[in-house]
Amino acid sequence: MAITAIFPIMMSCSKDDKDEPATNSVKRSITIKTSDYTKWTYFSFEKGDTVAVPANFKNDKTWDLALHRWDVRTNSGESGIGQGGAYAVAYSIKDVTEESTLASWSVPILSASFTKDSLIKTYMNIPNMYADSDADQRVDVPANTVLGSWMVVKMASIPPTYAMAENAFVVKTANGKYAVVQFTNYMNNKAEKGYVTFEYIYPVTIWN
Amino acid sequence: MIIEALLTCLSVLSLPIDTVSLRGTITDANGNPLPGATVMIQGTSRGTTTDTNGNFRLTGKGGQRTFQIRYTGFTPVDTSLYWRPGTRPLHISMKENSFGMDEVVVTGTRTPKALTDSPVITRVITASEIHKDSPQSLMDVLETELPGIEFTRTEGVTNSVTFQGLSANYLLFLVDGERMAGETSRSNPDFNRIDIDNVERIEVVKGGMSTLYGSGAVAGVINIITQSANKPFQAKVNAQYDTEGEQKYGLNIGTKKGRFTSFTSGLARFKSAYMMHDSKLLQHYYDDGRVAPSDSTLSEIEIEGYKNFTIEEKLGYRFSNKLNASLKGSYYNHERYNAGLEGTLKHDIYHDWNTVAKMQYDITAKSRFELTYNYDDYNKYYKYFKLNETDLNYKNILHHPKLLFITDFIPSNTVVAGIETFSEKLQTYQFSDSTHHITRAAAYLQDDYTINNHFSLQAGLRMDHHSKYDKVNLNPKLSAMLKTFGWNFRAGYAAGFRAPTLKELYTAWDHQGMFKLIGNPNLKPEKSHNLSVSVEYTKGVFNASVNSYYNHIYNKISTVWNAKQDTSFYNNIDKATVSGIDFNLRVRLFNHWILKGGYAYVRDRQMVDGYNTSSTRPHSANIRLEYNFKVNKMIFSAGLNGRYLGKLEVYSEDSKGDYYAVRYPAYSLWKLNLTGQFSHGIRANLGVNNLFNYKPDNVTYNAGITRGMTIFAAVSVAIEELTKQL
Numbered sequence: 001m002a003i004t005a006i007f008p009i010m011m012s013c014s015k016d017d018k019d020e021p022a023t024n025s026v027k028r029s030i031t032i033k034t035s036d037y038t039k040w041t042y043f044s045f046e047k048g049d050t051v052a053v054p055a056n057f058k059n060d061k062t063w064d065l066a067l068h069r070w071d072v073r074t075n076s077g078e079s080g081i082g083q084g085g086a087y088a089v090a091y092s093i094k095d096v097t098e099e100s101t102l103a104s105w106s107v108p109i110l111s112a113s114f115t116k117d118s119l120i121k122t123y124m125n126i127p128n129m130y131a132d133s134d135a136d137q138r139v140d141v142p143a144n145t146v147l148g149s150w151m152v153v154k155m156a157s158i159p160p161t162y163a164m165a166e167n168a169f170v171v172k173t174a175n176g177k178y179a180v181v182q183f184t185n186y187m188n189n190k191a192e193k194g195y196v197t198f199e200y201i202y203p204v205t206i207w208n
Numbered sequence: 209m210i211i212e213a214l215l216t217c218l219s220v221l222s223l224p225i226d227t228v229s230l231r232g233t234i235t236d237a238n239g240n241p242l243p244g245a246t247v248m249i250q251g252t253s254r255g256t257t258t259d260t261n262g263n264f265r266l267t268g269k270g271g272q273r274t275f276q277i278r279y280t281g282f283t284p285v286d287t288s289l290y291w292r293p294g295t296r297p298l299h300i301s302m303k304e305n306s307f308g309m310d311e312v313v314v315t316g317t318r319t320p321k322a323l324t325d326s327p328v329i330t331r332v333i334t335a336s337e338i339h340k341d342s343p344q345s346l347m348d349v350l351e352t353e354l355p356g357i358e359f360t361r362t363e364g365v366t367n368s369v370t371f372q373g374l375s376a377n378y379l380l381f382l383v384d385g386e387r388m389a390g391e392t393s394r395s396n397p398d399f400n401r402i403d404i405d406n407v408e409r410i411e412v413v414k415g416g417m418s419t420l421y422g423s424g425a426v427a428g429v430i431n432i433i434t435q436s437a438n439k440p441f442q443a444k445v446n447a448q449y450d451t452e453g454e455q456k457y458g459l460n461i462g463t464k465k466g467r468f469t470s471f472t473s474g475l476a477r478f479k480s481a482y483m484m485h486d487s488k489l490l491q492h493y494y495d496d497g498r499v500a501p502s503d504s505t506l507s508e509i510e511i512e513g514y515k516n517f518t519i520e521e522k523l524g525y526r527f528s529n530k531l532n533a534s535l536k537g538s539y540y541n542h543e544r545y546n547a548g549l550e551g552t553l554k555h556d557i558y559h560d561w562n563t564v565a566k567m568q569y570d571i572t573a574k575s576r577f578e579l580t581y582n583y584d585d586y587n588k589y590y591k592y593f594k595l596n597e598t599d600l601n602y603k604n605i606l607h608h609p610k611l612l613f614i615t616d617f618i619p620s621n622t623v624v625a626g627i628e629t630f631s632e633k634l635q636t637y638q639f640s641d642s643t644h645h646i647t648r649a650a651a652y653l654q655d656d657y658t659i660n661n662h663f664s665l666q667a668g669l670r671m672d673h674h675s676k677y678d679k680v681n682l683n684p685k686l687s688a689m690l691k692t693f694g695w696n697f698r699a700g701y702a703a704g705f706r707a708p709t710l711k712e713l714y715t716a717w718d719h720q721g722m723f724k725l726i727g728n729p730n731l732k733p734e735k736s737h738n739l740s741v742s743v744e745y746t747k748g749v750f751n752a753s754v755n756s757y758y759n760h761i762y763n764k765i766s767t768v769w770n771a772k773q774d775t776s777f778y779n780n781i782d783k784a785t786v787s788g789i790d791f792n793l794r795v796r797l798f799n800h801w802i803l804k805g806g807y808a809y810v811r812d813r814q815m816v817d818g819y820n821t822s823s824t825r826p827h828s829a830n831i832r833l834e835y836n837f838k839v840n841k842m843i844f845s846a847g848l849n850g851r852y853l854g855k856l857e858v859y860s861e862d863s864k865g866d867y868y869a870v871r872y873p874a875y876s877l878w879k880l881n882l883t884g885q886f887s888h889g890i891r892a893n894l895g896v897n898n899l900f901n902y903k904p905d906n907v908t909y910n911a912g913i914t915r916g917m918t919i920f921a922a923v924s925v926a927i928e929e930l931t932k933q934l
Binding site: 127128152154155156157187191 | 554
């Protein structure tokens, strides 16, 4: 049960990967199983894949993003020693369809606008919905509040409803590079929740 | 006199009789023609229908004949005459049914009985009441006609019924007297299976009926009687559309020729999915005056879309005057989906195969054997679009053979004796092992004793044996009726029971690690006592009734949490007492107006630590005002329906053990409908649903979930009329 299944999926863009533009930017998509309340799964843009959970994730620069349920970490602030952070942009990654756009993709933002990770409250165990007390079962963990806004779950609705942000995010990697990330799904092909798919373009340049 | 008799004898002797013809006119009591009335020669397939002027012409072999004249909403007329060349035209004036009081009902006694003579309180929703307003579904009809019935959303599943304060566990829904397999949730049968356009009438029996119908018929039986062919050729197409995008298309073709009848019907319904949002935060009201919102954000609810197909074939064959056989087969497919991303990945598929075979052997006019076999196979699937595969997650099969013997051999008594077995098999994702099954066997006897013109008694006893128990369950009932000068007084006692469901016995379900629900193979059946008293007065076009009831359920099955609060077990620990009273009034005014109204009060006290946790609205009422008028040969009907639901306060316990109330406001929904019956068998409807555009602030459990006003239009064409008049 401790094994986290990973389903990398290559998104079919307009062309194959062979025809990558000169900047070497790629637009890809990956699905990560996040349904386990007790686990974080780490991802590296450079590798384009998940990486093994570092023994001490805070002192490790091999990962750029980490996912747990609907929570997201960048390698920054409370989460790690990297140069990470995240910034919400007003547009969608879907607007980028042509390779020409991909190659010249640039983001007019200041690096100071990036939000670093801080402590948030989340469930690190399956919540006991019927616990006979009002004790908050959530615990403090480091995560990124800007990236965390990608998903709004309304637990009071019956059944709970899920809504994804329609905008993309610019994510700063552990080594100070940039990626554009958009979360596109929270379910697997059986509509089971707890499978996060995101599309990303990496690397991108930003204007300062 | 003597000469006339002599002439008749002579004409009988003057064989052979040639083909002769008969003309005539069918009118209502005021002399208005009734277009589309049927005239059949009894014992033959020969018949016709009247034209727009109420005239008909019929040819056939002369001789002593009985002509059966039928028109929906009117008392049937049978007229016998010696038919020969020169027989004078027939002028028949038909009497309008006083609200179905002349209807023949079958549910209360399992044998045809005039409604007014039925010893159990039965409400008939007639064909004209069902079809006049172009209902979208069975739920529409029941909510329009019955105060005290409510279909709400529970646990995100639509159409969870409560009637007279009791849930689907204690109400039995039958189609042509037969049970349906499967449930959508909480023992609610899949109401979408019912093709409402194909329903001839609905019989609602209030009170305990476990003696005749077994498990679950605790608070009443709702028996949906479907159409059969009654003409040599009949066919109908209809279409309906509303501004919310709900669509319905229906088709039926029937024939009754000689010994053979066939009726085929098909239905397709579509609706798209959407989300609804609260417009205000749902508040929790505490007794100490505190008010706290239930959540920091506005709640939402998924309203599912669907694609629904139903097809049914009913065949009948008369082997002889005594032996009749029928076979019904139907297929139902309902595809349900959510709006948005989820709907692109997964749809829920519900489908069902149903076969009912029946043989009836008439010993005399009122004594007969009936052998029926009901097979029903209900399935739920997930359909995954990206994976292009389906996954069965629920399968419920029932086999239900029964043999009935009905006789009036003992003078003044109608005796119904029956034996039956009921086998059920269930496969569900909520079981850890694959499949479980149970078998119940039962024998029952019921006697209707008509003591004199005024007084009758009904007594019955049922013995049930359940494959899980050694003990036989005995279930008695007794009711009495006094009938005098238009007054009917009825009083009755009925024991009732509900056998634990396979889910309650065998569930072993882990809900995503959050909690477990565990069945209990040692559950006993729930038992109940039902008392009812009613008074009804009918005079001509006026009908009023008051009906009161008291239900006490014990050994009630409920779920109980363990000390760790992570597992819930089924147990026979609960009890419930529900009582109520309802008033119904129907009157026709100045020939053109009909006023109908009903009010229901339900007292349901589900006390926990001194707080009422019941979610039944104590007060509800229905009203209908209808105006019928004619313009040239077109008949118009305008109807205004109102449905009022009183306010409701439901108490729940919060995580600190404090009780709070959620307050649901009173609301009413109004529907305006205009129907026109034109020549060529064409009928058109135009109407407005939710006339005053009511929108609830909170779209949750017990709220009336509506998006506001919609306009609908419907049209139907009776092909046999169309082809005749072209």
